[in-house]
Amino acid sequence: MAGIRGILLMLSIFVMVAAGVLSYDRPPPRKDFFIPRLKYLSSTSPEQVHISLVGPDKMRISWITKSDATAIVEYGTSPGESKFSATGATTSYSYVLYTSGKIHHVVIGPLKPNTIYYYRCSYDYTHEFSFKTPPPLFPIKFAIAGDVGQTGWTNSTLQHIAQSNYDIMLLPGDVSYADTVQPLWDSFGRLIEPLASQRPWMSTEGNHEIETIRFIHSTPFTAYNARWRMPFEESGSTSNLYYSFEVVGVHVVMLGSYTDFDPNSDQYKWLRGDLAKVDRQRTPWVVVNIHAPWYNSNTAHQGETESVDMKKYMEGLLYQARVDVVFAGHVHAYERFSRVYNGTEDKCGAVHITVGDGGNREGLAKDYIDPKPEISVFREASFGHGEFEVVNATHALFTWHRNQDDEAVVSDSVWLKSLSSDPACKV
């Protein structure tokens, strides 16, 4: 008996190796690194610069100085040009023994589409930054990565994204992985500055942004809200934790998985109103970002209220509004579902995609529930990022890029047709 069992075991290992199952070892996690403040910066030099969209033609410029400095941005369309300027507000926060630098937020515009602007912050003329505004018409390309962190894998993800020629970055939560160690927020700001000062980065919060410590720091999202100020008022939201924005025919909703979402909550009522206002002539595409995925066949993060209950309460709203795609993070892996609603395939439901694979120190979520549910089309525990290129009112291409391959290598791709162009799914 033992002999036969041994032979069967050998045979099955041989089959698995031949099928490639054992041929690839998942890369191990990489450690956090810390990027210190550059020594040659003066105390009023801008650092950790990142930008975000505000309304149809404005941009918020966010940066930090070590000491008091003027919240002013001078900008123009050629290097060194200061044809325009705008001022804004300065804030800072305390967290246990840490006091942040001066955090400045200035909204500039109106800006022309598809134009490179050169800008300087706090009268520092030795550091000039530049960004490109989104195009006025399709196509438009979003890059998406959740659970980013600041490891060697994050560095690899950022290099790939930098090569992707994207217009807007979407962050479905868990950004810095500072996890209460506030200087890591500063380090993260420095790590992403080369990218985030050049293209708008639009985020929503994950569980790692909460950062409460019992009896010591009871206010949630202190660092996140101070540093990652998003355009919530413009969409009628009363919280930085959820909002929406529109860009070139795409209505993007950033939901908050870690604030109230039940039918009596402000977020629920806001979402219902926001989706009701979507004009499919103007924005044929609707995209939603959440942190904890509503569809997930990884063994990690099963059964959490942010997945189960938020889906139970809000999926109907998304379905009725014919949301095209839902991006999520939280699970450190990649997974793409078919169009689904209420647990089953539905041609008028959203495509759910988990991209919690940005590269943080916790490593990959490698174990999947077997057998694979039929609605899960592609799942893999590798670091990487997604790209969502909306080609026109009816067609968009989603691709997934692994870090162990070159940016040009597409590991998964799917053409999506907008639900607004499908007569069977008319709202």
Ligand SMILES: *[C@@H]1O[C@H](CO)[C@@H](O)[C@H](O)[C@H]1NC(C)=O
């Ligand atoms: C990030 O990647 C760049 C380019 O490969 C490399 O020069 C740099 O040392 C990396 N940084 C870290 C902290 O790994």
Ligand SMILES: *[C@@H]1O[C@H](CO)[C@@H](O)[C@H](O)[C@H]1NC(C)=O
């Ligand atoms: C969702 O599916 C469950 C069964 O899995 C069913 O009981 C429920 O009524 C369905 N809800 C809706 C809104 O269709």
Ligand SMILES: *[C@@H]1O[C@H](CO)[C@@H](O)[C@H](O)[C@H]1NC(C)=O
């Ligand atoms: C939209 O893009 C798709 C894919 O490139 C193309 O097949 C289709 O003809 C385009 N539609 C229009 C109206 O241009």
Ligand SMILES: [Fe+2]
């Ligand atoms: Fe998370």
